[in-house]
Amino acid sequence: KQxxxxxxxxYQAVEDVLESIEPLLEERPKYREHSIIERLLEPERQIxxxxxxxxxxxxxxxxxxxxxEFNSAxxxxxxxxxxxxxxxxxxxxxxxxxxxxKNALTGLPIGGGKGGANFDPKGKSDAEIMRFCQSxxxxxxxxxxxxxxxxxGDIGVGSREIGYLFGQYKRLANRFDxxxxxxxxxxxxxxxxKEATGYGVVYFAQCMMDDQDDSLDGKRCLISGSGNVxxxxxxxxxxxxxxxxxxxxxxxxxxxxxxxxxxxxKRIKEEQGGRLKEYLKTHDDAEYTSxxxxxxxxxxxxxYEADIAFPCATQNELTEKDARALLENGCKYIxxxxxxxxxxxxxxxxxxxxVGYGPGxxxxxxxxxxxxxxxxxxxxxxxxxxxxxxxxxxxxxxxIYQDAKRTAEEFGHPNNLVLGANIxxxxxxxxxxxxxxxx
Ligand code: NDP
Numbered sequence: 001k002q003x004x005x006x007x008x009x010x011y012q013a014v015e016d017v018l019e020s021i022e023p024l025l026e027e028r029p030k031y032r033e034h035s036i037i038e039r040l041l042e043p044e045r046q047i048x049x050x051x052x053x054x055x056x057x058x059x060x061x062x063x064x065x066x067x068x069e070f071n072s073a074x075x076x077x078x079x080x081x082x083x084x085x086x087x088x089x090x091x092x093x094x095x096x097x098x099x100x101x102k103n104a105l106t107g108l109p110i111g112g113g114k115g116g117a118n119f120d121p122k123g124k125s126d127a128e129i130m131r132f133c134q135s136x137x138x139x140x141x142x143x144x145x146x147x148x149x150x151x152x153g154d155i156g157v158g159s160r161e162i163g164y165l166f167g168q169y170k171r172l173a174n175r176f177d178x179x180x181x182x183x184x185x186x187x188x189x190x191x192x193x194k195e196a197t198g199y200g201v202v203y204f205a206q207c208m209m210d211d212q213d214d215s216l217d218g219k220r221c222l223i224s225g226s227g228n229v230x231x232x233x234x235x236x237x238x239x240x241x242x243x244x245x246x247x248x249x250x251x252x253x254x255x256x257x258x259x260x261x262x263x264x265x266k267r268i269k270e271e272q273g274g275r276l277k278e279y280l281k282t283h284d285d286a287e288y289t290s291x292x293x294x295x296x297x298x299x300x301x302x303x304y305e306a307d308i309a310f311p312c313a314t315q316n317e318l319t320e321k322d323a324r325a326l327l328e329n330g331c332k333y334i335x336x337x338x339x340x341x342x343x344x345x346x347x348x349x350x351x352x353x354x355v356g357y358g359p360g361x362x363x364x365x366x367x368x369x370x371x372x373x374x375x376x377x378x379x380x381x382x383x384x385x386x387x388x389x390x391x392x393x394x395x396x397x398x399x400i401y402q403d404a405k406r407t408a409e410e411f412g413h414p415n416n417l418v419l420g421a422n423i424x425x426x427x428x429x430x431x432x433x434x435x436x437x438x439x
Pocket of ligand 1: 153155156157197225226228229230249250251312313314315337339364365367368
């Protein structure tokens with residue numbers, strides 16, 4: 001029953017899970033008898049706080065800060081922080097809810113949480129970003145800890161922000177703890193963490209394709225976004241012989257039939273903090289579509305002929321109309337880098353049509369899995385090299401794929417990775433909750 005109509009994304013995420021687990025609930029009535037669903041839907045703790053900070057003109061600005069500690073049945077709360085003007089209680093709640101099952105799927109001992117602020121980092125100076133992060137952490141530090149709650153990055157929170165957040169934590173707590181992941185490599189960060197979500201999505205796609213005796217070699221790929229996940233997905237795709245031909249930001253889409261010039265995208269987005277439109281200054285044979293010219297109820301990034309689509313920007317960015325266009329253009333696989341990027345109607349269409357569909361909570365779990373590897377390195381005071389972490393990431397992605405696939409088969413829906421991932425994740429959390437009593 002919906003009790004807060006404003007939290008539409010949260011209800012969308014809940015419906016997706018509840019529909020999938022119906023056959024499991026029939027088979028194991030114990031979950032209903034012990035009110036597992038009712039308990040799971042209510043976060044263990046929600047923290048909302050004021051984040052006051054001073055801008056470069058000396059004016060005091062105020063933002064809303066959030067941390068949802070959703071479920072700790074499997075381990076300390078773990079999940080990123082998002083800084084974006086669209087952040088509100090419903091968005092953080094949907095992300096936290098998804099995180100519970102994603103983290104369970106990794107097979108690692110981590111619970112689910114998420115947080116952020118309705119702060120817009122765009123156009124802010126470095127000093128403003130630092131003052132914001134310091135103010136945000138001045139409240140958050142009392143709620144987190146290496147065995148309690150370990151935040152990481154998400155949209156708008158990369159290594160620079162994690163650095164400022166960690167600096168302030170250390171100052172307030174007087175402890176050098178593994179309390180955040182995605183840290184700089186000089187001070188406790190893990191190799192491969194930056195690349196992990198994007199690389200992991202591609203490893204997951206590889207598993208799906210192996211099962212069809214198919215490979216990434218020569219495949220044309222559409223990617224949305226041009227941030228951390230999109231850039232590292234494109235990097236791995238090139239490494240494995242595929243060709244990314246589109247990417248986007250919140251202002252528009254680039255299509256480049258020769259293949260996206262990834263070094264240029266990195267320069268524009270990572271070094272200059274610029275807009276993708278600038279890509280045309282170097283490549284006049286590429287095509288740019290401004291957001292204002294996108295097709296009605298859809299996105300230009302999905303309207304090209306390609307073999308695989310990787311949504312890597314944000315929620316609900318691939319609509320039913322986009323899904324139809326992808327299918328008409330011969331797309332065979334959709335593998336999600338972002339959280340819940342595909343609308344419910346589009347997901348149903350993909351599943352009905354029988355194309356390969358990798359849901360984000362399984363396919364983008366490489367980021368949080370590598371965060372847990374960072375926690376393990378911090379706890380043991382060891383540092384593993386790049387190859388070692390990358391190998392573990394690959395193995396974890398393969399295990400997640402096999403787990404979701406096996407579970408889908410067990411419940412009579414082979415190839416339905418949505419059902420498989422939801423049941424496999426839910427079952428682990430629910431069993432841990434049963435074993436821990438009424439908590
Ligand atoms: P970044 O902030 O690095 O990049 C986000 C990208 O998406 C940017 O290109 C941004 O455009 C675009 N974008 C953001 N919001 C919108 C919007 N409302 N409309 C259109 N474009 C938008 O974030 P990440 O790459 O880290 O995250 C991308 C997705 O992946 C998110 O859904 C996140 O939750 C998910 N994810 C991230 C993980 C991680 O390890 N970072 C782990 C698992 C999931 P612009 O440059 O214009 O802002």
